[in-house]
Amino acid sequence: MQLDEFFVTGEPLIYAGMVAIALVTSAVIFLLTYFKKWGWLWREWLTTVDHKKIGIMYILSALAMLFRGGADALMMRTQLAFPDMNFLDAQHYNEIFTTHGTVMIIFMAMPFLIGLMNIAVPLQIGARDFAFPYVNALSFWAFFFGAMLFNISFVIGGSPDAGWTSYTPLAGAAMSPGPGQNFYLLGLQLSGIGTLATGVNLMVTILKMRAPGMTLFKMPIFSWSSLITMFIIVFAFPILTVALALLTIDRIFGSQFFTLTGEGLPMMWANLFWMWGHPEVYIVVLPAFGIFSEVIATFARKQLFGYSVMVWSIILIAGLSFLVWVHHFFTMGAGAFVNSVFSVSTMAIAVPTGVKIFNWLATLYKSKIQITVPMMWALAFIPSFVMGGVTGVMLGMAAADYQFHNSYFLIAHFHYVLIAGTVFACFAGLIYWYPKMFGHRLNERIGKIAFWFFVIGFHVCFLPQYFLGLDGMPRRVFHIVPEWFNLNVVSTVGAFGMGIGFAVFVYNIYYSYRYSEREKTGDPWNGRTLEWATPIPVPEYNFAVVPHVDSLDAFWTMKERGESPYDESKVKPIHMPSNTGKPFIMMGILTLASFFLVFEWIWLAAAGLIGGIIMMIIRSFDYDEGYHISSEEIIETERSARGL
Amino acid sequence: MKHIRKYSKKWILLLSIPLILMLSGCSELTVMDPKGPVGEQQKDLIIYSLYFMMGIIVVVFVLFTFMVIKYRDKPGRDPKDYKPDMHGNKTIETIWTIIPVIIVTCLSIPTVNTLFDLEKPAESSAEEEPLVIYATAADWKWFFSYPEQGIETVDYLHIPKDRSVEFRLSSADSMSALWIPALGGQKYNMAGMQTTLYLQADENGVYQGRNSNFNGEGFAEQTFKVHAESKSEFNEWVKQTQHSAPKLTQSKYNNLLEPGILDDTKEFSSTHLQWVDHGSMEGSDYAVKRHWDAYGKKLHLKNGKNHNHE
């Protein structure tokens, strides 16, 4: 293979990308060396098994991916702003919308939410860590290296260009030769395995490690939504694993699953993809519901209205999410009967979702709303999400869907639900739990500026797209015709508004790091659930004394009764897992193996796989029992953190 | 108070944008201004659902605005208006479970009815047999074969008005979707499979048709014009094509199948159906086998005039 086939050439934007990557990498290496931080990086971060640190790494990676996906989006909107635009050619545009979709769903939304779960769930349920801290580190590195493998494609080998759905036969070996599509398959495979491991891990954590007295129906709603999400992950991600593996085998080893030769059935890919893909939508939306429920209850200063109905509607949505996948391809021609069945099941999801909306509204009734930044994101969610939700029902009406499908109406719909649902929730959750992570709040004023730019930009960007869809503008075209010009230019303006909002948000992180007041107590928002019972910074063992829970909103009850969550007389030595570099090394080796497989260098890939297996064997013989933190040390830590 | 005014203004504004756009724009949007009975049926369904959706949006927005304005934490609020321990209410929760169920039922029935209706020719032309056209997509062009007339066109289509057209959809290679928004909804074209789509035009005119399902580099250019004309004009066009157009030979057809964008539209006085039906399992690898290496080549396609039939 020639060097110029290995690196992508001939595209100025990509050269710029290469230069940027080289500069950033050398800057990072220089800074780490100059400040002698390599040891710190390895000891404190790369080998950590602490759920709080892993959560922070998840969120930082997700923010980086949000930047990448957002940059893709702005490039697309620039190209579509004017009919004569020649900013991107067809091929480049195809690559960009493919990576935009994949990055946003797989490498932004899920890791962001999993990061928030990492931070909040063990604290909410009174646990000391995840059930399997080692596996948690493994999951993170699987995601991180998977994301890196996918992202490197744009400078090495070429980006995938068959859409984030990667439909066959287009994505098969015949029509998409070369490494691009392999990057998609293996990058997703790696991070998917990590997600599945998180699914098992967090599920056991929630089922088995709750504080004494916390029955399932006294569990905070975010933990509930996490539990159900993990349940969906456990059942949906194996489907993706198989689908990706089959397509990989098709492309690299010549099998005939989704090919046009050998009587393969390309449509089976669509079927398998959406059998995973629809539950996936709920994987990124249900935790968002949980976050909004927490934020709304906290800042409305009121108990969540209809808690058990909220829980049951999450469960019902999760169940239905496995029964509606065909609505992504109503137009495949499976017949009126099949479409009727899935049309009705799709619309049925509107029932529990509608119930949730009304319950949130009822939570606001006779409350005392405090307009903080997280609350603003949560409030903006309700009307915006309803607009996305009702158009979702319209799309669910199969006969009408024949006109909406593959058009900008669809684009507008899923951005309305995914941005108003997931992205707003990520912002709300990040700002809400930010003091728990970093010891200070984000600046309110700058936060509000970011909020208004983003939310107004969002509506300006996506509302016109409904109408573009009704005017017959299909998705994924790289240029527009003059009839669609007006609304497109409005949409592009909105997109840049969102971009400014994001930039202000990132600036706020820097500004608050420099100037925000440090938190003195562990409870900056006057919270209701157990995570606020821990001091700031949260000690590595989380709870010096695991609290006993006998009601919903356990910490609120404690505060009302005037109890302290910390009782020095009950402190006992705490067992902690040791840090380990094995997850990092193991996933690094497997990533290398995947990279070789991308270029179809089979023997190198096999060697890498064997390396991974050797790492597993080493792990099997590892009987490291961890260590204990002594009572004296705990008391000292707690006293200084609580200012006693 | 200043805050309240600010917020309410924002929501009133947000509420009014879609309404204004909806009222002013609907009649000009292609899908909302159909030119045939199929699109008409779909438009009716969309309008019907829109009433419900607007209703839901209005109810939620009003409730939301009310809650946010009334229950903000501000000095001088009536303490009786704050009930922090309210945890639920069975009756009201049951009510707002039942209402969505009713709405979904109201939407399901016409949806299912329309679904079954769309699987057969439009009623308005029931007395006449539908015109059969094989619409075959190939990277990145359209072949329209008229088996009864023995003619085939590439990248454009003539149909008689007031007569149902039965499209038999398949693809020579990648998955595409035939979509003529002015006439009605789309369906996928897939190699090795055949799907059926009924459409009909009630007005003379030239409509935009396209592939709406992404299938690679030339996707945006895989468009065609639909000429809907009176039956006599259509018959005239058929006769003329039968006489003046050349025969389609297999080698010519194989050349046309090579992935790429054609500069001009074409017409022939015979069809490719005599040697291959891409809608059957046997026909699914016809194009891929012949042009295996060509699919990987890039066109380096830029925005601009890529063909003459736009």
Added chain:
Amino acid sequence: MANQSRKIPIQHIVGFALSITLTLLAAWTALRSSLPVMWIIIAILTMAVLQAAIQLFMFMHITERGAGHAPWNMMFHAAVIAVILVAGSLFTMSFGFHYDNGGGDSQPEQQQEQHQN
């Protein structure tokens, strides 16, 4: 539940005998019986489900106290998902093949007739 200290694991032996019997019975049904194909398929699939249940309850201790409700709960839902996957795929993917045997040389008129069936 088998007593841990018992010397002979009766439960395992019974389970083993049952599964061998069911396997032989299934093989006989499929290969030697003269039932209609549909009934054969139903019968042998039922026997497979029975065997799976034997493994779960008699060998895998699914109802054992230690692990709580999670095992049987997850197994139940996994079974439901597996049925959705297989039945759902067959339900949605068996269309569009109106004339698998048509081939390239059949006439359009014939195809039309077949299609109208």
Added chain:
Amino acid sequence: MSTEESNAKPLEYRTESGELGIVGFWIFLAAEIALFGTLFATYAVLFGRTADSPLPSDLFEPGSVLIMTFILLISSFTCGIAIHEMRRGSVKGLVIWLAITLVLGLSFIGLEIHEFILYAHEGATLQSSAYWSAFFILAGTHGVHVTLGSGWAILLLIQFAQRGITSITSRKVFILGLYWHFLDVVWIFIFTGVYLIGMVI
């Protein structure tokens, strides 16, 4: 039962990490069921798409498949006995029965490879048609699982030789046992759904 109630739980459940491990593994098995369910779904949908390659009914032989099935059923039984011996506290019994299980597992893999080579000689390979791709990947995935299970059993035998029965080693063997029985369940469905039905139709 009442005497057992008063007894402590089996050793593998006694520590918190033991219990978490076992519950986690059950959840993982649920994911595995979804994985095999997807492979079965693919197989079912692609059934009959043999193109120019031989039909399954021409290649499948009841004899060899029944032998493979019995080997796996017996290995599942011996594995169960191994766990039983472990709970009785007998390291020797555990090691012997686990070793028998391992030998049976390895001979199953040997037979399966032999079978695959036979099919390949008849012209049915991974590449020859959609049906055979689905067949080889479904049966092959099961085979890979058995291989991994065998490798795992070897590691555990070494660890038992080193450490005897502790709360950690007993948890590991119990989990391996769950895995092994689960693979047996999957094979029952492959035997029924693939081989028997393939011979009938």
